[in-house]
Amino acid sequence: MHQEDKLKLDNLDVELIKLMQEDMPLVERPFLEISEKLNISEKEVISWINRSLKSGLMRRFGARISHRKIGIDVNPMIAWKIPESNIEECGNILAKNPEVTHCYERATSEEWPYSIYTMIHCKSKSEADRIAKSLSDQINITDYILLYSIRELKKTHMAYFAEKNK
Amino acid sequence: MSDEKTIKLTEVEETLLEKIQHNFPIVEKPFDELGSQLGISGQEVIKILQKLKSEGIIRLIGGVFDPRKLGFKGTLVGLKVDNAHIENVVERINKCHGVSHNYLRDHEYNLWFTLIMPTKEEIDAFIDDLRKEEGVISLVELPAKRIFKIDVRFKVKE
Numbered sequence: 001m002h003q004e005d006k007l008k009l010d011n012l013d014v015e016l017i018k019l020m021q022e023d024m025p026l027v028e029r030p031f032l033e034i035s036e037k038l039n040i041s042e043k044e045v046i047s048w049i050n051r052s053l054k055s056g057l058m059r060r061f062g063a064r065i066s067h068r069k070i071g072i073d074v075n076p077m078i079a080w081k082i083p084e085s086n087i088e089e090c091g092n093i094l095a096k097n098p099e100v101t102h103c104y105e106r107a108t109s110e111e112w113p114y115s116i117y118t119m120i121h122c123k124s125k126s127e128a129d130r131i132a133k134s135l136s137d138q139i140n141i142t143d144y145i146l147l148y149s150i151r152e153l154k155k156t157h158m159a160y161f162a163e164k165n166k
Numbered sequence: 167m168s169d170e171k172t173i174k175l176t177e178v179e180e181t182l183l184e185k186i187q188h189n190f191p192i193v194e195k196p197f198d199e200l201g202s203q204l205g206i207s208g209q210e211v212i213k214i215l216q217k218l219k220s221e222g223i224i225r226l227i228g229g230v231f232d233p234r235k236l237g238f239k240g241t242l243v244g245l246k247v248d249n250a251h252i253e254n255v256v257e258r259i260n261k262c263h264g265v266s267h268n269y270l271r272d273h274e275y276n277l278w279f280t281l282i283m284p285t286k287e288e289i290d291a292f293i294d295d296l297r298k299e300e301g302v303i304s305l306v307e308l309p310a311k312r313i314f315k316i317d318v319r320f321k322v323k324e
Binding site (some may be wrong): 005006007009017020021022023024026027028029030031032042046049050052053055056057058059060061062063064065066067069070071072073077087091092094095100101102103104105106107108109111112116117121145147148149150151152153154155156157158159160162 | 172173175183186187188189190192193194195196197198208212215216221222223224225226227228229230231232233234235236237238242244256259260263264265266267268269270271272273275277278279282304306307308309310311312313314315316317318319320322
């Protein structure tokens with residue numbers, strides 16, 4: 001992507017990222033507990049989180065849930081073959097659908113011509129097929145493939161700046 | 167699809183799960199705040215969260231960072247791997263700390279994983295090695311050109 005996306009981070013930012021990406025303690029004042037590890041105040045931690053959410057450094061703060069455990073266990077990726085000139089319009093339309101959690105334009109090649117990727121999450125294959133058909137109708141593109149997941153082989157959160165990260 | 171069984175939730179659990187995916191209060195006493203929204207105590211909120219964690223419904227409560235803002239590079243990789251070698255290839259991929267998601271998918275390109283690393287050079291080196299792995303017939307690397315949407319929130323309530 002673009003080089004200018006990178007934010008300037010100091011040592012305290014890095015230390016906060018390392019702590020905030022881990023599971024927060026379930027205690028009355030979790031941010032106080034985190035602040036004590038860094039010898040800063042609870043207020044500083046709270047305002048850092050708010051600043052990070054505003055700058056986009058942190059996309060969100062909250063719970064990551066295992067959707068498979070609550071019955072949302074059909075999670076196909078849909079790859080769309082869309083002419084270059086329509087990518088922007090189609091991407092915006094697809095992204096408006098609440099069923100779509102991720103919508104990306106990706107590099108194409110002769111071997112692999114699909115340009116837009118959407119992730120959808122639902123409870124059955126028939127529901128997934130129906131959503132895919134609806135998305136297809138909305139953008140008037142019929143050239144797409146549904147890549148159903150057969151098995152989750154790995155799912156974990158990224159640990160940035162961790163020593164093991166090599 | 168999956169071998170995990172679906173767990174039934176109470177209404178309070180469902181409401182709490184919806185709230186904490188995106189509206190986690192960033193205040194001194196977040197669990198008290200959630201409790202007051204739900205009409206229960208902060209201690210009760212903590213008890214429910216502990217239970218949902220032990221059941222594996224909540225993986226983690228914390229920050230989700232944008233790799234690009236941290237200066238990291240990311241990509242999506244799809245592989246066509248012959249079945250005889252798939253286990254070894256999966257092991258090779260999963261060992262890498264930059265791989266956060268890896269799925270077996272119902273397609274000729276049967277393995278799909280996301281890769282996030284500090285530099286493009288490290289991504290290229292990892293992918294070059296992977297191409298040489300026994301059983302890898304073909305590999306496509308699909309770096310993102312544009313993000314139209316990332317909004318991972320799951321509807322818990324019907």
